[in-house]
Amino acid sequence: MANPEAKTPRERYRAQVRTEIKDRAWEQIATAGASALSLNAIAKQLGMSGPALYRYYAGRDELITELVRDAYRSLADAFRAASPSGADVTTLAHALRAWALEDPQRYFLIYGTPVPGYHAPDDITAIASEIMATILDACAGLPSNGPETPLDAHLEDHRDWADGHPAPAAGLHRALSFWTRLHGTLSLELAGHFNGMGFDPALLYAAELDALTGFGKM
Amino acid sequence: MANPEAKTPRERYRAQVRTEIKDRAWEQIATAGASALSLNAIAKQLGMSGPALYRYYAGRDELITELVRDAYRSLADAFRAASPSGADVTTLAHALRAWALEDPQRYFLIYGTPVPGYHAPDDITAIASEIMATILDACAGLPSNGPETPLDAHLEDHRDWADGHPAPAAGLHRALSFWTRLHGTLSLELAGHFNGMGFDPALLYAAELDALTGFGKM
DNA sequence: TCGTGCAGTTATAACTTCTAACGAACGCGA
C-alpha cells in the first residue's frame, strides 16, 4: 500500500490517512458489497466531515479503482507466497480458494459483475498478466493428456496474450481451463448458489482440480 | 409478464404501466448495469414525476427482484424452447451462451455479484430448480466416463437438491460441472476478462463443452 | 348519477457525490 518510506511528515500522515480510508472501505465492502460503499460514511467513521475525504481521493471511482488494484496485488502476493519456487497447479488452486473465502467481496471486486463503461488502468492489467503468468508456469509442466484439440490449434495461432511464455499450446489451454473452471465453481459458491444444496463445495472444487491435473475423469 | 388477461380496465392499465416500467429498467440495466438503475429516471422517461412510480413498485428492491424473476423465467423459457422434447447437453449449452450474449447484464443479474444481505423469494428459487432439473435431464443420459470419483460418492449421500431426480451420482456430478464450467467461461467472457487476448471465446466454450460430453480431453 | 378508490401531483426528509470558498494549522526556508 501507499509508500510508508515517505520522507516528509506530511507525506507520511497523508499515506496513513489514505490507508485508513481504504481499511474502512474494505469493512464496508465486506459487509454490504461495493455498490453500498459510501464516502460520507467513511469520513464520519474517521471523525471528519464529508468533503475532507476528497483531499485524499478524487472521488468514489478513484477509491474503488485503488481497492481493485490492492485486491489484484493481494491475489498476486497470495500466489507468490503459496509457491515461492516456481508454481504447482494444486497449490495455486488451494491458495486461490483460500484467498477468495477470506473475503468474498474482494473476489467479486475483481471477478464479479463489471460496470459497463469501466476500463481498468494499465498498471492493473499488468498485475492481472502477472497472475496469468503464474498460472501458465504451473500449467506448462503438466503432462500432456489426450490428442490435440481444435482449441489447441487456435491458441497456437493466438498466443500473443501469453506474452512470450514458452508453454506449449496444450499448456495455454490448460491455463485457461484452470482459470475458467475454478472461477466457475468458486464464484457460484461465493454467490451462495450452492446454499441449501447439501453437498460440500470444497469437494466439487477438488473434483474440478483433479480433472485439470489429470487425476479425475472429465 | 404481468397477466394480460386482467378483467377490469384499471387492472389492464396497471399491468401495462408495470411492464413499461420494467422495459425502461431493462434498457438502463443493459447500458449502465443494475447498480445504476434509477427510479427517478424511469419515471421521467414515462412522463410522470418520481413518486408516482411507487404506486406500481414498493421500491427499488421490489423492482429489481421482479427483474431477477423475469430473467430466471426468460432463461427457463430459452431452455424449454431449445429442447422441447427432453434435453440435449450441447443444445442446452448453446442456448445458454446465446441467451447470455443477448443481454450480458441480464446474465449478471442472476449469476453476478450478490448483495450480501439479499435472499431471493421462494418462487425464484423454484424457477432456479426447474432450470437445474433441465440440466439434470440432459446429463442423466450421458455415457459414463471413467471410474467413480470421491465427489460421486459424496453426491450419492447428498442428492436431496436433485429433488428426486433419478440420475446416477455421475449424472449429478456432470450436471454440476456443466453449470460451473460453462458459467466460468461465460462470465469471464461477458465481464471482458478475455478482451485483448486475441483468442475466440466461442472456441474455449466449445472446448469446455466437448470435455463435458466426453469428446475432448480433460 | 354519485361516491369511492386509485393515479399522479407537490412538498419534504434524509440520504448520496462532489464543488466552492474559507479558516486554520503545520512545516519549510530564510
Add this chain to the structure above:
DNA sequence: TCGCGTTCGTTAGAAGTTATAACTGCACGA
C-alpha cells in the same frame, strides 16, 4: 525564530437519489 505558503479540514451549497406524506382530480363501478 519568524513569516509565508502549502495543505488540511471546515461549512455551504448544488444536483442527484430513494422514499413518505398529504393533497387533487379523474374514472370506474354500483
